[in-house]
Amino acid sequence: MAGTTAGHRSTGITARMAVLALAAMTGACSSLSEETGLDLMASAPPAQDLRPSNEGGAPQTELGKATEYWGKEYAKNPSNANAAISYAKNLKALGNKQEAFNILAQAAQTTPENRELAAEYGRLALDLEKVSLAAQLLEVADDPMRPDWRVVSARGAALAKLGRYKDAVQHLERANMLAPEQVAVQNNLALAYAMNGEPAKAEGLLRQAVARGGGSAKTKQNLALVLGLQGKYDEATQVGSTVVSAEVARENTSVLRQMVKLDPKASQPFTAPPAVAAAPVQSWPAQAQAQTQTQAPAAPVAFKPATIDNTSASSWDATVVSSAPAR
Numbered sequence: 001m002a003g004t005t006a007g008h009r010s011t012g013i014t015a016r017m018a019v020l021a022l023a024a025m026t027g028a029c030s031s032l033s034e035e036t037g038l039d040l041m042a043s044a045p046p047a048q049d050l051r052p053s054n055e056g057g058a059p060q061t062e063l064g065k066a067t068e069y070w071g072k073e074y075a076k077n078p079s080n081a082n083a084a085i086s087y088a089k090n091l092k093a094l095g096n097k098q099e100a101f102n103i104l105a106q107a108a109q110t111t112p113e114n115r116e117l118a119a120e121y122g123r124l125a126l127d128l129e130k131v132s133l134a135a136q137l138l139e140v141a142d143d144p145m146r147p148d149w150r151v152v153s154a155r156g157a158a159l160a161k162l163g164r165y166k167d168a169v170q171h172l173e174r175a176n177m178l179a180p181e182q183v184a185v186q187n188n189l190a191l192a193y194a195m196n197g198e199p200a201k202a203e204g205l206l207r208q209a210v211a212r213g214g215g216s217a218k219t220k221q222n223l224a225l226v227l228g229l230q231g232k233y234d235e236a237t238q239v240g241s242t243v244v245s246a247e248v249a250r251e252n253t254s255v256l257r258q259m260v261k262l263d264p265k266a267s268q269p270f271t272a273p274p275a276v277a278a279a280p281v282q283s284w285p286a287q288a289q290a291q292t293q294t295q296a297p298a299a300p301v302a303f304k305p306a307t308i309d310n311t312s313a314s315s316w317d318a319t320v321v322s323s324a325p326a327r
Contacts, residue, residue: 066090074103079110081117088120101128108137115141119151126158134158149178153185156192165196183209187222194226202226217243224249228256 070087077083084107091100104121111117122137138155142148156171172189179185186209193202206223224240227233233253240249 063090063093067094078106081107081111081114085117085120088124092124097124097128100124113140115143119148119154122151122158123154126154126161131158131161135162147174147178149175149182149185152178153182153188157188160188160192160195165192168192169196183216183219187218190222190226194229199226199229203230224252225256228253229260231260233257 067087067090070083070090073083074080074087084103088100088103091097091103101121101124104117104124107117108114108121118137119141122134122141125131125137126134135155135158138151138158141151142155143151152171153175156168156175159165159171160168169189169192172185172192175182175185176189186205190202190205190209193199193205203223203226206219206226209219210223220239220243224236224243227239228236233256236256237246237249237253240252243249244252
C-alpha cells in the first residue's frame with residue numbers, strides 16, 4: 001500500500017511537471033492553454049461596448065436596456081440579492097467582470113447565506129483568479145440537498161487550482177455523476193486524476209468521452225498527455241497529431257518522454273505556488289470586503305498550463321441575461 005501511494009505521488013508530480021513543460025513550449029501553448037484545461041472558466045469573448053447609454057442618440061440593445069433597469073433596481077436597494085445578481089449577470093455579459101464582482105461582493109456583506117448569490121459570486125471570483133475566495137464561496141453555494149453540477153464542478157476546479165487534487169477529484173466525480181453528458185466535466189476530472197497520480201483512470205475516462213462523440217481537440221490533447229505520462233509514446237503522438245501538426249505532436253511527446261524519465265522524490269510533496277500557499281486564511285465575507293478595495297483583476301500569469309477548464313464551472317450562464325420586466 002505504501003509503495004502504491006508513493007507511486008501515485010511520484011506520478012502526480014511528474015504529471016504536474018509535464019503539463020507545465022508542455023505549456024511553456026511554443027507549439028503546445030495553443031493546444032494546452034485556454035483550450036485544454038486547468039483553466040477553470042473560459043472567459044467570454046470580448047464584448048462590444050454595449051453599456052446602457054443613449055448619449056448621441058445611439059440606440060440601446062436589449063442587453064443595454066436590461067443592464068440599465070437592473071442597475072436602477074440595485075441602486076434602490078443594494079441589499080436586494082436578486083437585483084444584485086441580475087445586475088451582475090448583465091454586467092458580466094457586457095464584459096464588465098470587475099464591476100460585476102464588486103456588486104456581488106457588496107451584496108454578500110448583507111446576505112452571506114444566500115446560496116444563489118454565493119454561486120454567482122464564487123464562479124466570477126474563480127474567473128478572476130481569486131481562487132481561495134472562490135473555493136470558500138462555492139462551498140457555501142454547494143447545497144447537498146439540491147446539488148447543482150455547475151457549482152460542484154466549479155468547486156472541484158477551484159480546489160484543483162489550489163493544488164488540492166484529491167479533494168478536487170471527489171467533487172468532479174460528483175459533478176460527473178450529476179451531469180454525465182458534460183464533456184468539459186470529464187476533461188476536468190481526467191486532468192485531476194492525472195495530477196493526483198492516476199493517469200490510467202484519466203485515460204479510461206477520456207477514451208469514453210471520445211467514444212461518445214466528445215472527441216474535441218481538448219479531449220484528444222488531454223488523452224495524448226495521459227498516454228505519454230504512462231509511457232505510451234507512439235499512441236500519444238498519433239492522438240496528438242489529430243489536433244496539432246505531426247511535428248508539434250512529436251515535440252510534445254519528446255518533452256513527456258524526458259519528464260517521465262525523471263525520478264522526483266516521492267517523499268517531497270507538491271506545493272501550491274507561493275502566491276497561493278502564502279495567502280492568509282480568511283472567512284469569505286471578510287475576503288469579499290478586502291477584494292472590493294481594488295478595481296483591477298488579478299494579474300495574468302505568464303502562460304496557462306493544462307488545467308481545469310472553467311467553461312463548465314463559471315461561464316455556464318454567461319448568456320443568460322436577466323431581462324427587464326415588460327413595461
